[in-house]
Amino acid sequence: MADNRAQDLLSRRYRVMGHHTPLFYEKPLHLVRGEGVWLWDNEGNRYLDAYNNVPHVGHCHPRVVEALSRQAGTLNIHTRYLHNNIVDYLERLTSTFDEGLQMAMLTCTGSEANELALRMARFCTGGQGVIVTDFAYHGNTEAVSEIGTAFMPEAKTTRRVKAFPIPDSYRPLDGLGGEPLAQAYADRVQQAIDAFHAEGMNVAGILVCPDFANEGLLNVPPGFLEKAVTKVRQAGGVFIADEVQAGFGRSGRHFWAHQWYDVTPDIVTMGKPMGNGHPLAGVVARPDMIEAFSRESMYFNTFGGTPVSCAVGIAVLDAIEEDNLMQNAVTTGAYVADGLRRLQQKHELIGDVRELGMFFGVELVRDRKAKTPASTESRRIINLMRDKGVLVSTIGVHDAILKVRPPMPFQPGHADILLKALDEALTQVASEGSV
């Protein structure tokens, strides 16, 4: 009966949305309620959310819902009039950045933020060439799809984008390590620059997620990014840090993931967790770039930076502070990572465990020496875990890396539930044999 309802809903969904909209799990989840790190389906089953980063401070956080509701009932209007909220919010937001990044433009989505960053970089440098990794995804508009080397159609035909190999120290280039590995990847960035120049195109910049999240939450060879950015800047380009997934304290020690590196971006884009689900995103950049670009473009975003969006943004910043979520990302993050490493001791399938605050990548391999990606197994595991009431997903070139990225209020007790479910799923997959 309940299953029929889900099936009916799915059929109706196909009819109005088509058959190709992304949907999680072999047996799609029909959700009806969320609170903190928990979600409930239409049959009353509870799920531990160890995947969703958009509900950053927790599903339906009362402070955020209250700020949203109060402001929506008071005034919601665009930024062609003055309002306190946007100024208060942007002062607060830019205070989390290094000196030199003290001006902002608000949008509604990460795609719009990356669009704006690309437009600004191209406008200010006069270059068109953009350098990204060879397994990048940064959003869904045309120009952003061009840099979507992971699978976007526009990336296959554009001449404005060149890719370098993902800076992975688990599967290192030429079997190198340490400083030579960092240098080897940076040399590949230089090759991209040279290739643009050979084709008569100037370089606008390099755009990467500082976590290299979609690439598999890589352990980047230390020094690589600094070297790469230096080369890009020497070529006249800028450094765009896509913090859409990485930002807002998820990495624990720093508010922004780029702050783990010894280089300050020219432009930073942000989105997903920014409004805890409310469509809020934006760009923080060098004031000279924003001034130059805005003078020419008359950029205006009807829903960007409304009093409601900014009230929500402020509430999210408040919740991160008041709920001590960055400290929690450090401590609970370490607890989760320890647990994952214990599972690695026990389960041959776990090739590598990587973490950054409250973000974890568990790379599954069929053979630890050959590092053969265990894609089928990882798909099986996330479906088994769903049935056990724990939500995670996969990422990476081969979709063989478990992506564990829970709401920030995730506690050690939740970690125990996650680890137990993963342990059981790994045991079951091992018992089922190679697939």
Next chain:
Amino acid sequence: MADNRAQDLLSRRYRVMGHHTPLFYEKPLHLVRGEGVWLWDNEGNRYLDAYNNVPHVGHCHPRVVEALSRQAGTLNIHTRYLHNNIVDYLERLTSTFDEGLQMAMLTCTGSEANELALRMARFCTGGQGVIVTDFAYHGNTEAVSEIGTAFMPEAKTTRRVKAFPIPDSYRPLDGLGGEPLAQAYADRVQQAIDAFHAEGMNVAGILVCPDFANEGLLNVPPGFLEKAVTKVRQAGGVFIADEVQAGFGRSGRHFWAHQWYDVTPDIVTMGKPMGNGHPLAGVVARPDMIEAFSRESMYFNTFGGTPVSCAVGIAVLDAIEEDNLMQNAVTTGAYVADGLRRLQQKHELIGDVRELGMFFGVELVRDRKAKTPASTESRRIINLMRDKGVLVSTIGVHDAILKVRPPMPFQPGHADILLKALDEALTQVASEGSV
């Protein structure tokens, strides 16, 4: 004191947002509250909103605020899980369209909707060339800026866009009228097609606002659009109707402005009024196009079609029905138009009055014969009206057309206030003499 506060806020805004973000009025308005068709500033002054179409069913409509708050407190999640709201909403939304337009994709902004429409048109036709008017604005992303012939930097350099003269019957091409005028404009569309072909580029489509709103809410020569679309389709392109401003019953008799014409679009984009200020936008299109595009693109929009956005979308549709807003657009719209025409009898400055439901364009000219655009005067008038407590703005090639586009609950009593303020402002500008 209060003025100092607005000045302080402006200085702080410049510091975090730069000096070039669009801002209305010589003396910017600092707003704090909205309700129905009314807005209040930080000094307690009340303003009649005769401009904003985003608060479509009225500022802070209780039904919309309640739906937003309730769903935000229950569950806000992306569409990779099943949820009733998006299916319920899209069934209801697509029911307002002609047969053949029964599938939809949701985004957060009109720019994203137009991006998606362009990607889809280019993907499905294999063409790159897009035809727009020579004074078009459709949003702020790169590909959408390319079609922003009104002032966007990217429009100046792209080779993928060609423009035809705005199909204006007030300033008609070659002084023609009636059927020959419609034919003359359609011939200009054919010239654009031919020019693309001469350059070896196939045509993806024509994209216009069916109201030609930014162009000045034109009275389009009857038959023009049908002829133009036929030519584009013969060349293998599609018809994209940008209903971001025009849709959701504003034109009174029809829910969609394209329904005034005798041609059905292949793709329709929508946004602004869709969520009454909540960032909700989307594309309704031919199912075969959505299926073909989605299969290849894996299009996903994190904040598009969340349970919260769809709850808001449903509440807006409810409010349009329950508050009889389309009927009101017909009756109050006619009342406003009559009043504007009476003012035209009295004031030489009014060259033309155009209306479509609850949307009005008042074209100001220094000389009714020569039709010299009264740009300075129109700027003066909107500032004078602001001081009188009535908000309107300007549009058109010369910014000499008053844009009057109030929230849909606008009543005859509000119209009287608007008309009185406009009458006084016109009198004052006339007394000040030519500027």
